[in-house]
Amino acid sequence: MDIEKLRSFITVARLGSFSAAADELYLTASAVSKHVAALEGELGCALLMRKPKSVALTPEGRACLAHAERIVNEYNEMTASLVGGGLSVVTIPMHTSVTPFVRRFAEQCPSITVTLTERHGPEAVKAVESGEFELGFAGTPYSDSSRLERIIFGRQRVGAILPAHHPLAQRGERISVWELRDERFIFMAPETGMYDYYVNICRENGFTPKTAGVSSREDMIVSLICDGGGASFLLAGEITPYNFGRVAFLELEEEYSVGMALLFRKNCTLSRPAALFKSLFDAAHI
Numbered sequence: 001m002d003i004e005k006l007r008s009f010i011t012v013a014r015l016g017s018f019s020a021a022a023d024e025l026y027l028t029a030s031a032v033s034k035h036v037a038a039l040e041g042e043l044g045c046a047l048l049m050r051k052p053k054s055v056a057l058t059p060e061g062r063a064c065l066a067h068a069e070r071i072v073n074e075y076n077e078m079t080a081s082l083v084g085g086g087l088s089v090v091t092i093p094m095h096t097s098v099t100p101f102v103r104r105f106a107e108q109c110p111s112i113t114v115t116l117t118e119r120h121g122p123e124a125v126k127a128v129e130s131g132e133f134e135l136g137f138a139g140t141p142y143s144d145s146s147r148l149e150r151i152i153f154g155r156q157r158v159g160a161i162l163p164a165h166h167p168l169a170q171r172g173e174r175i176s177v178w179e180l181r182d183e184r185f186i187f188m189a190p191e192t193g194m195y196d197y198y199v200n201i202c203r204e205n206g207f208t209p210k211t212a213g214v215s216s217r218e219d220m221i222v223s224l225i226c227d228g229g230g231a232s233f234l235l236a237g238e239i240t241p242y243n244f245g246r247v248a249f250l251e252l253e254e255e256y257s258v259g260m261a262l263l264f265r266k267n268c269t270l271s272r273p274a275a276l277f278k279s280l281f282d283a284a285h286i
Contacts, residue, residue, distance in 0.1 A: 003075050004283035006068040008035035009047060013065050016054045025104060027284055076108065086113045087273040090127045091137040092192075093118045093216075097154040097237075097260050098137050101284065105277055112273045120216065121193030128263045134274040140259040142193035148263045151282055155259035156235040158201070160250045161222065163229050169248035176253045177205035183231035184212035186221050194258075198233045201256055222247055 011021040012032060022029040040047050047061035057065065091098050102114055119127060121138050128136040129147045140152055160180060162169045168179060180202070187209075188194035195214065202209040212230050215221050218238045225232060226246040235258055236249065262281055264270065270278060 002035075002038070002283055003072060004280065005035040005039040005042075006072050008032045009039055009061075010065065010068050010072060012036060012048065012055060013057055013061065016056070018055065025284075031284060086115065087135070087271075087277060088115045088117060088133055089135045089137070089277070090117045090119055090124045090133040092121050092124055092139065101281060104284075105280060108280065109273075109276060112276070114277070120191040122191070125193075125263065128265060131265065131268075134264060134268075134270055135277060136263045137260055138263060139193055140261055141197040143261050143263055145263075147266060149266050150261040150263055151278075152259045152261045155257045156237050157251065158198075158233050158256040158258060159236055159252055161225055161232050161234055161247050162250060163225060164246050164248045166229075166248070169250060174251045174253050177201060178207070180209075180231050181207040183210070184229070185209045186213045186215065186224050186230050186232050187211060188218075188221070188232075189214040189216040192216050197258070201233060201254075205254065 008021060008025065008027070008031075011024055012018055015021050015024065018029045018032050018036075021027075022032045025032065036048060043060075043064065045060040046058050047064055048055045049058055089102070098116075102116065105112075106114060117133070121142050124136045124138045125143050125145060125148070127133045129145060140150075140155075143150060160175060160177075162183075168175050185198075185202075187198050190196070199209060199211075213224065215224070218234060221232050221234070224230065234249070262278065264274070264278060
């Protein structure tokens with residue numbers, strides 16, 4: 001039996017909603033639903049009655065809840081007494097899919113102090129490979145290393161961004177990469193790890209892109225396209241915080257996606273704080 005399944009069940013029972021529980025636990029509603037369904041499968045009974053906009057405990061669920069709360073409380077007390085100290089994790093700069101889990105881990109394991117160190121993608125990968133950090137977060141296009149294991153999560157579709165007045169943006173439909181062959185591109189800088197990936201998307205579709213500039217910041221790329229035109233590739237989640245109203249995010253006919261990955265070395269025994277972090281992360285992303 002998995003502590004994360006019990007934690008999800010307790011939170012859903014308290015809040016009466018999978019989505020509300022997901023927000024509190026920094027998970028997706030789908031992950032919370034899978035946790036509860038797996039617990040019901042192990043116990044051989046329904047714990048919740050699903051309604052269109054809420055859930056309610058079954059008689060078996062009410063009986064299970066008190067036991068589940070006691071088990072989770074005892075587990076928290078055990079980890080607090082056995083596992084403490086600090087944990088340093090390297091991550092690519094300011095990635096929004098990382099910080100929610102780190103906050104959740106800090107709430108569940110207050111005796112462990114987590115310090116995040118930012119480095120650009122390839123440097124973050126090298127820092128884990130070398131053993132400088134036990135754990136790290138980086139993008140999937142450049143982190144597939146023979147020396148590392150990966151837990152991949154948070155995949156997002158790659159799309160194109162163009163000025164809102166661009167004829168392709170005005171069409172209001174998906175575009176092919178080939179239709180961007182005459183554009184001037186502003187790419188993510190090589191040190192981020194994404195430059196080669198985005199250039200290769202163009203090459204796979206029959207042309208070598210004209211590179212007008214590079215930047216290590218998504219907001220700067222969006223701003224440059226707003227002010228001077230051009231095109232770029234970004235992920236849907238990267239454009240949302242910087243939607244100035246003067247750029248358009250266009251879905252591609254071709255399917256390209258980029259995920260994040262939690263990295264750790266192969267055949268290496270993790271410290272107790274790192275092992276607990278990895279275990280809880282793995283359970284949260286089933």
